[in-house]
Amino acid sequence: MPYEITSLLLKCESDDFSFLVKQIGSHINFTSDSELKSLLSDYVTYPSVGIKTRLCCCIEREIRYLGSSDMAYAIRKLRYHEEPAGVSIHEVIEDVSSRLKVKQKPLGSPESKVERLVKWAAEKTFFAMTPEQQRDMFDKAKINKEQQNKFFDKIKENKTRFLPFLLSVLGPEITGTIVVGLGTAALATFLGKKAAEELIKHIITKFPLWAEWLGPVVWGLSIGWLAYDLQGAAMRKTVPLLLYLGIVGLRDGPEDGEAFWAEPSNE
Incomplete structure (x- = not known):
């Protein structure tokens, strides 16, 4: 399933990304907190288009994960290797x-x-x-x-x-x-x-x-x-x-x- 909100997320600035990453963060599910924080840090230090795009994709993936059940997400992620593995953003x-x-x-x-x-x-x-x-x-x-x-x-x-x-x-x-x-x-x-x-x-x-x-x-x-x-x-x-x-x-x-x-x- 392709990424669906990259164009919207690319409108974000560093402070916007910080809010989104903090809101997504959790220690009780499959969210990639360390990856998000690492990409955010990289973008703040080196605000290139490439890093920003990777950060946008990671944020969308995690939002779509939050709108999925853990089991369904695990099946998509581990068995079918879908990327992103969560449900469509429209469904969320x-x-x-x-x-x-x-x-x-x-x-x-x-x-x-x-x-x-x-x-x-x-x-x-x-x-x-x-x-x-x-x-x-x-x-x-x-x-x-x-x-x-x-x-x-x-x-x-x-x-x-x-x-x-x-x-x-x-x-x-x-x-x-x-x-x-x-x-x-x-x-x-x-x-x-x-x-x-x-x-x-x-x-x-x-x-x-x-x-x-x-x-x-x-x-x-x-x-x-x-x-x-x-x-x-x-x-x-x-x-x-x-x-x-x-x-x-x-x-x-x-x-x-x-x-x-x-x-x-x-x-």
């Missing part, structure tokens, strides 16, 4: 999407599918905030009162049109910033506090606009909407891994002209 994404009740387009690319997970998470996070938190976020994102009022008037009429309304009022650039920021806040709630603090510190160095409101949003959120039964260590790892990859994908805009701010179809 579908498993996570099904657990989170996010509908995916059957023919979508892996990148467009993980971006869709982030858009869904952004919408859920926004509506988990109090009206005061929502207004405060817009204030700190320097969105004027007239635009805010126009957006909230539209939302009162139809909450399922959150992303299209955001786009129509604020435009693509600010919408992108808001969505990725809210997606990051959602991702942080899956992590321990220390890991979440490190994530936010890394994110706001790339997007200073979020420095004033991202942290308060994360720590002030009610995370009742995240109270899913993520059974097993694999799901607790694959959910944040895929959300993070979706954030990486959205940093340079939507995949293949995807209706970037269309509804995430999770009704």
Whole structure:
């Protein structure tokens, strides 16, 4: 089975790889922790295209392993010598999407599918905030009162049109910033506090606009909407891994002209 998300992983930078490697790591399964850490160290020291590509392939292999059962993985790896040995990345994404009740387009690319997970998470996070938190976020994102009022008037009429309304009022650039920021806040709630603090510190160095409101949003959120039964260590790892990859994908805009701010179809 060929590698499927190399193009997406190649968009990652050293800090992105560090997050992914830390999230993948485990001492209780077949993940190649030592290989991942060695490749990451090599890439940080000698950031060549060749080493980066090898690191990307190793990360994809481990994500696909996490979405497989240990037994099935062992059979593929040891008997059939498949490379990568795990299930398709599409299957991993579908498993996570099904657990989170996010509908995916059957023919979508892996990148467009993980971006869709982030858009869904952004919408859920926004509506988990109090009206005061929502207004405060817009204030700190320097969105004027007239635009805010126009957006909230539209939302009162139809909450399922959150992303299209955001786009129509604020435009693509600010919408992108808001969505990725809210997606990051959602991702942080899956992590321990220390890991979440490190994530936010890394994110706001790339997007200073979020420095004033991202942290308060994360720590002030009610995370009742995240109270899913993520059974097993694999799901607790694959959910944040895929959300993070979706954030990486959205940093340079939507995949293949995807209706970037269309509804995430999770009704």
